[in-house]
Amino acid sequence: MTKSYFSSIILGISVLFLLSFSSASFAAVGCTLNDPDRDVKRIFPESTGYRTEFITIEERGGEKLQKEIEEKLGEELDPIYEGIDTPYAYYTILKGKEVIGRVHGINQKGMYGGMQIILATDLEGKIIDLYYQKLWSPEGPKFRNEDFTEKFIGMDLDDFFNEDTLKTIEDPSEDSAEDFNATLRGIKKNLILLDIFWGGDKK
Amino acid sequence: MKIIGFVIAIVFIFSANLAFAEQALFYKEVNIVGGYSDVDEWTGKSNSLMNSIGFEDYRKFSNEYGDFLTTDLQARLTYDSLEDSQDAVGVEIHNAWLQYKLGYGYNLKLGHFDPAFGLEPALDTHATLLQTLAMKNIGFKKDWGVALKGSMEKFDYKVALQTGSGMSIRRTDGSYLFTTRIGSSTSEDFQHGLSFLYGEALKTKGMSTFPKNHLLSDEAVTKKRMGLDAQYVYGSYLFKSEVAYGQDNDEDVLGYLFETDYTLPGHQNVQLELQFQSWINDIHTSDTDDSTLSAGISYKLNENVTLRTLVAHDFNLYGEKEDDKVLFQFYYFRN
Numbered sequence: 001m002t003k004s005y006f007s008s009i010i011l012g013i014s015v016l017f018l019l020s021f022s023s024a025s026f027a028a029v030g031c032t033l034n035d036p037d038r039d040v041k042r043i044f045p046e047s048t049g050y051r052t053e054f055i056t057i058e059e060r061g062g063e064k065l066q067k068e069i070e071e072k073l074g075e076e077l078d079p080i081y082e083g084i085d086t087p088y089a090y091y092t093i094l095k096g097k098e099v100i101g102r103v104h105g106i107n108q109k110g111m112y113g114g115m116q117i118i119l120a121t122d123l124e125g126k127i128i129d130l131y132y133q134k135l136w137s138p139e140g141p142k143f144r145n146e147d148f149t150e151k152f153i154g155m156d157l158d159d160f161f162n163e164d165t166l167k168t169i170e171d172p173s174e175d176s177a178e179d180f181n182a183t184l185r186g187i188k189k190n191l192i193l194l195d196i197f198w199g200g201d202k203k
Numbered sequence: 204m205k206i207i208g209f210v211i212a213i214v215f216i217f218s219a220n221l222a223f224a225e226q227a228l229f230y231k232e233v234n235i236v237g238g239y240s241d242v243d244e245w246t247g248k249s250n251s252l253m254n255s256i257g258f259e260d261y262r263k264f265s266n267e268y269g270d271f272l273t274t275d276l277q278a279r280l281t282y283d284s285l286e287d288s289q290d291a292v293g294v295e296i297h298n299a300w301l302q303y304k305l306g307y308g309y310n311l312k313l314g315h316f317d318p319a320f321g322l323e324p325a326l327d328t329h330a331t332l333l334q335t336l337a338m339k340n341i342g343f344k345k346d347w348g349v350a351l352k353g354s355m356e357k358f359d360y361k362v363a364l365q366t367g368s369g370m371s372i373r374r375t376d377g378s379y380l381f382t383t384r385i386g387s388s389t390s391e392d393f394q395h396g397l398s399f400l401y402g403e404a405l406k407t408k409g410m411s412t413f414p415k416n417h418l419l420s421d422e423a424v425t426k427k428r429m430g431l432d433a434q435y436v437y438g439s440y441l442f443k444s445e446v447a448y449g450q451d452n453d454e455d456v457l458g459y460l461f462e463t464d465y466t467l468p469g470h471q472n473v474q475l476e477l478q479f480q481s482w483i484n485d486i487h488t489s490d491t492d493d494s495t496l497s498a499g500i501s502y503k504l505n506e507n508v509t510l511r512t513l514v515a516h517d518f519n520l521y522g523e524k525e526d527d528k529v530l531f532q533f534y535y536f537r538n
Contacts, residue, residue: 034390035354035388035390037307037308038356038359039390041308048268049268049269049270049307050270051265052226052265052270053226054226079505079506080503080505080506086506094269096268097268109471112439112466113439132390133390134436135392136436136439136466138437138438140436141392
């Protein structure tokens with residue numbers, strides 16, 4: 001390799017790096033599906049494809065939107081794991097060219113570590129499927145069990161503002177109430193973000 | 204060289220084509236490593252990391268029928284504190300691949316990426332001080348070539364045919380590397396995989412792509428392997444393990460790794476790590492192993508910065524002097 005060629009590569013990387021400091025930014029890596037092909041096909045067997053999009057709170061409204069989300073959620077977002085520039089991945093599910101639903105996940109702080117809660121929703125924002133992609137809990141199998149996750153099927157964001165509805169969902173664990181509450185918070189946050197980013201679907 | 208240029212050019216051409224480039228994540232990276240080693244004394248590198256700046260450009264291309272292509276270009280400009288100033292600077296190309304979607308569950312990958320063997324393709328060790336067996340086992344973590352990736356109802360599989368040259372492309376002594384791994388879904392608490400490897404791999408020193416890292420021999424090593432790997436999450440613990448057995452030319456080799464990571468429940472940005480790994484270069488001859496015990500702490504300072512420290516003790520290093528070292532790392536990653 002010639003010295004000038006090598007110098008050009010170094011210069012290229014340096015310029016790319018320095019230029020990028022002034023660009024609009026994504027920060028931490030959000031919650032993406034480990035295997036979207038398998039998960040999407042399982043939940044939407046009639047689908048023919050999906051389109052991935054990354055959205056941040058910062059680009060859709062910045063601090064003002066963040067405050068709106070926190071008010072709806074009833075607590076502040078964690079600056080380390082739920083930063084304003086965390087990219088949230090949305091998988092728009094297609095049957096041909098027609099949009100038939102969405103799949104989206106969030107990171108949520110749990111009792112023993114992080115959890116990743118994935119929701120599949122129809123275009124009205126109702127939950128079609130729910131599963132934990134990651135769950136650090138000794139009682140993980142109880143949370144992952146369909147007897148628990150199926151209780152959320154058919155629910156939408158309004159249900160998470162209804163105390164009577166939420167009372168019908170029982171904690172499946174014996175000693176992990178904190179993870180149960182984290183699950184409710186995570187699902188609610190996920191639905192709030194869906195409503196804000198994709199609320200136009202309902203119109 | 205022409206092939207590397209071609210792959211990178213293709214990635215850039217797609218990246219620049221705004222008609223398709225709908226979604227992009229561009230991250231920048233700063234990695235500062237330093238510490239003290241009995242052998243090297245003050246050092247600015249670990250076994251796989253050097254002081255560096257870099258970037259990652261990850262893109263999804265889609266049309267009205269959905270995603271059809273993913274690209275990733277990840278590179279570092281590195282400084283090796285243990286080399287002379289004229290040889291200290293290098294460019295490492297880590298990821299440089301395109302993945303074309305053939306259909307649901309079928310993807311064709313082209314470029315520079317993980318061989319399909321062991322724990323390495325299931326983990327992200329790009330920035331971590333603790334590493335898997337890949338460097339001892341294969342000799343590198345990434346290689347140039349093509350792969351078919353797929354997923355079945357319960358299992359994922361990947362079959363790769365690569366050049367056997369690692370970070371740089373070389374065609375010497377007919378080198379190539381065939382690897383395949385079938386593993387359980389990465390969403391499960393207990394993940395496991397079975398891997399096979401066969402090929403003629405080149406032995407190199409260093410991680411640099413430009414200029415090419417050093418070729419230690421003109422003769423490729425005939426490698427045959429089978430391996431098992433597993434990860435298990437329980438509460439705040441993550442257990443990782445892998446074992447690989449096979450031959451390097453006519454010598455029987457065996458390697459194994461055990462690691463336990465513990466996340467502090469009350470301070471989940473802190474993780475304690477303990478790892479033991481051993482690579483036996485000839486199982487029929489004593490003292491031919493490379494065995495190291497490492498203990499580390501990882502502290503996520505904020506959304507973009509992680510601080511790590513590591514203490515490592517070599518019980519034996521085949522043909523080299525055992526080393527004790529302590530390392531510190533500042534790692535910044537954001538767009």
